[in-house]
Amino acid sequence: MKFTKTSLLFSTAILLGSALTGLTGVAQAADQALLDKDGNPISGVSSGQENGAEVINGDATAGSAAGESTVGIGFRAGNLTLNQVPNFDFGGENDFMAQTDFTLFNEGAELNYTDDSGTAPRPRALIVTDARGADDSGATNGWKVSVNFKTLLTKGDTTLGEAGDATAAPILQLSSAVEPTPVTFDTANHDTIAVGTTVTDSGSPLYTAAAPVLQKTGVTDFLDVPSNTTDPTTVVTANATQGLRGWAVNYKAKDSVHLQVPIEQQYIGVFTAKLNWTLGNAPA
C-alpha cells in the first residue's frame, strides 16, 4: 500500500515533467528482487507480488521477462515432455485507458545465454522434447501443444466474454515468425538448455528431423488466441517426422507476443489471463 502511494506520486511527478512530450517511460521502480544473503536474486521468489515484480532465475537487471515455468508433468522421461512454457509478462507502466495493444514487458534472453557471473537467465521459450520414435518400428507419432486462453474475473473463475456473443474479448497474439530452434533440455543439470544443430545423420540422431510447425491465423505472422471460445488454440504441431528431440520456440522479442485488451474490458476491472498449456499425443 505504501508502495502504491509512492508509485502514484512518482508517476505523477514524472508525468508533470514529461506530459507535454507524451506518456512514455515511467520508471520501473516496481521491479525489486528478493536477494539472498550474498545479494543474488532468489529464483522464483518475488518481493511482494502486489508490485508485479517477479524475478526468475536471473539477475534483477535482466528484469522479469524471462519467466520460467518448468513443467514436470510429462510422459515418462526419455519420451515426450513439455519441458517449459513461456511466462508472458506484459508489465511496465502502460497507459491503461488509452491503450488496447500491450506488448511484452522487456526483451527475453537468448536460449543459451550465460552472463559473466555464470548465471543463465531462463529464456521465454516453449520447449518440447520428443525422444520417442528413436527406434525403427515405423510408429507414427506426432505431438501438439495447444493453449486455452481464459480471462477470469478476480472473484471466482468466471470468464469474461461469452462465446458467440457480441462482447469484444481479450486476444493473445503469438508470433508465428519465431524460428523453432533445436535444443537439449538437461533436467539433471539444473534444466540447462543447450542449443544444438539439426543433424540428419542417423549415426548421431540428436536432432533427426524437421522443425515443428508454428500455427498462424490467416496470412498474418501471428496466431490469434481468442479468450471467448471454449476451443483450445493449437500453437505448434509436429507430425511423425517433425519435432523430434528437443525444440524451443523462444519468444525473445518484446513484440513477439501481444495482448489485445478492448477498452470496454478495461473498465471491468481486475482480471487474470489464464493460459492452460496442453501437450497432446493423439491423431492430428
Place this chain on the structure above:
Amino acid sequence: MRKMNMARCLGILLFSVMSLWLGMSQQTHRVQAVQVGNIPVDVKAVFPENQNGMVTGYFDFEIASGQSNNLTLEFTNTADKEQTLTVEPVVGGTTYQGELNYEPTDRKADSSLKLPFTDLTSKKQTVTLAGKETKQVTFPVQIPQTTVNGIVLGSLYVSSEQANKEALKARSKKRMKVINTYALYFGVVLRVNDWESAKPDFRLNRVVPKLINNDPGVGVDLQNFEPAMIKDKALSIKARVTQKGSTKTIKHYNMKASFAPNSTLSYPITWGGDRITAGNYTVHMDLKTSDKTWHLKRNFTITGEQAEKLNQANQPKKNYMWLWILIGILAILLIIIFVIYMYKRGRQTGRQSVQNQPQNRGSRKKKH
C-alpha cells in the same frame, strides 16, 4: 499583461489536473506472470493386446459391439512429495481452427453423436501418489450392443487441480495478470464394429453472427454427422459469403481441416475491419477430400440489431472523463475569479465602508 498571466495560470492548472488523472489511471496497471510449481509426475500409456502396432503414442484399437477393454495409464511420482492428479475422459471434437480437439470444452454433445466416449467408460478419476510411488489407473471401456459402425474419438486428459489451484491462488488484486496452468492428454481411438464402412459426410447448420477476433463476422456450423474422421488436415474447405441471389463474393475464408467423427466446426468468416450490414446472405462451402467433394450452401439473415451490435462491440465506449476535467477546471477557475473578485471587492468595500455603505448590497445585486 494580466490576461497572459491568467492564461499561464490556466495552463498550469490544466496540466496538473490532467497529470493527476493520468497518474491515477496508470498506477494499477501491470500484467503479471506467475510461476506454477513443478508437477514431477511421468505418465505412460499401457496398451491393450490388440493395440494398433503402428501407434505407440496413444490408444488405438478395434473393438466390437458388446466387447470391453481397458485403457490404462501408469503414473510415476519422481519426487518425494505427494502428488494428486485428475484423469478425465473427454469426447473428441473439432476446433474453430480445423484441429482435432481432445480437451474439455463447454460445448454440448454433437447432435449426431450416438456413442460419446464419456458414456463408454468410467467417470473422472483422481489419483494420489505418495513420494516416488508408481500407480496404474484403469478406464474400462464397454461398448453396448449397437449397430453403429465407426470411430469413437476421445482422450484421457490429465491435469493437476492442485497445481492449477495454486496458480489461481497466486493471483493478486492487480488489474491484469497472466498465469500458466498445464495439462496433457493421450488420444483414444476406438474402432467400433465395421468402422471402415463409415465415411465422413457434411452439412451446414446454423449461421451465427458473432465476433471473430473482435471483428464482425459469422460462425458457420459445419457438421460431420458420420462416425468417421479425417486426419492430418486432409479436408480442404473453401468458403465464401454472397448477398442472397448474387454471385459476387463479399467475404471468403479457406482452411485445411482435420475433422473428428460426429462433430461440428464453428467455421469463422470475418468481415475484417469492415462493417457488417444487415441483409440476406448465402454462405457457399466447397469441401474436398482425396475421394469426395461437397458443395454446400445456406442462407442466413443478419438483422439491423445484430449488425449494429457487432459493429459497435469493438468500439471504445464513450469516455466522459474530459468533460469532468473541463467541469473541474471551470469550477476552479470560477473559484479563482470569485476569490479575486471578492478580494478586489473587499478592498473596494473597505474603502466604501468608510463611506458607510452596506457591505452586502453589491453581492446581492450580483446574484441577479
